[in-house]
Structures are given as structure tokens and as C-alpha cells.
Amino acid sequence: EIVLTQSPDTLSLSPGERATLSCRASQSVNSNYLAWYQQKPGQAPRLLIYGVSSRATGIPDRFSGSGSGTDFTLTISRLEPEDFAVYHCQQYGISPLTFGGGTKVEIK
């Protein structure tokens, strides 16, 4: 199975700052089937990015995804108060589907 490693575990930033989250795969992700999800406490995950760089419906353009092969990045250009949450990457090109361990973006 493809193992996804996210870094850092926790990112401490202030509103208005730029956040850069990393997701590294143990092998190349098939056809760029890589997604990012946001999860707030007590809530289900919400799809942000699919296909490495396509924003899901209703997702603001301060969220962007990039990368290829085994290295992927989620960037939040300017953090809004509602962006402080946990972010998960996921590959869905090879079964079993797998998730990274998550990165928590917290208020500094």
C-alpha cells in the first residue's frame, strides 16, 4: 500500500500568514489521484483539493495544491480564522486508499 507522510505534525501560524503543508508518498501516486481534506473538531472531513490541484466546489482560491509523483503541497496563501484545523492528504489511485497522518494548523 502507499504510505503517505505529512509534515509538519503541527504548524503554528498567525492569521494572515502563509501556510505550506507537505505530503510525501512512499511510491508514485497513480495519475495524480491526490486529494486534501480539512477537518475541524467534531466534524467530518471536507474535500478541499482533488487531482492534486483542482479546488472542490465552494473552496476559496486562497487554497491551492501542487506537486507530482511522490511530493505534494497544500498552500493556504493567507490564513483566515476559519482555516485553523487539521488537514489530511489522501491518495485514491491504488487500493487500498490511504491517508496521511494529518497536519494541525493552530493559532500562534
Add this chain to the structure above:
Amino acid sequence: QVQLQESGPGLVQPSGTLSLTCAVSRGSISINNWWSWVRQPPGKGLEWIGEIYHTGSTNYNPSLRSRVTISLDSSKNHFSLNLGSVTAADTAVYYCARGGIYSSLVDWGQGTLVTVSS
């Protein structure tokens, strides 16, 4: 936007079977979609359990394959999860979602906490 809602017992005895149902609304379960189950132990990350296609084809996580069955009832517009021989390690919030292989998980249920305890 498709809506999903999990239902089932919140407490299961050790060695018993965990059974959950996901009701799909504002859309048909019979369209060309995979439907997945995902779980999240308290304070931990997400784990994909398995998926079912509208035709009834299934894929399971090898780590759970021997204990998992996912089924679909198109007449009731819902799909179900059965997980047997449960232990405390199966305590988690269980989510159903629309999507699976080659399709990101677009829509999610709110999740339901299942505790395995005597």
C-alpha cells in the same frame, strides 16, 4: 449535493459485530459512484475501510478484509457496513462517503461514534 447519514448502535460488545447503515438522500445510490466507509479512532487519523460500487462490486482494506462486508440496497437507497469480531481497537467514529477508487471523497456523512466495550 448528495447527503449521507450514518445510523446504528453506538455500543458493541467485544467479539460481536458492528453494523452500520448509510442512508443516501438528494441523489440515487444507483448512479456511477463508489461508496466508501472510513473510520477515525479518537484522536487519531483516518482509515479507509472499503467501498462498494452501484453494481455491487467491492474493495476492502487488506488490514480488515477478513472481518468486513459492505453491501448495498438500491431499493432503500442505502449501503451498509458489517465488521465482525470487534475489539476495543475498533472503537472509532465511522463515516460513510461518496467516492472511492479513482474518485475523491466528495460528500461525507456526519459520522457516528461506535464504542466497543462490555
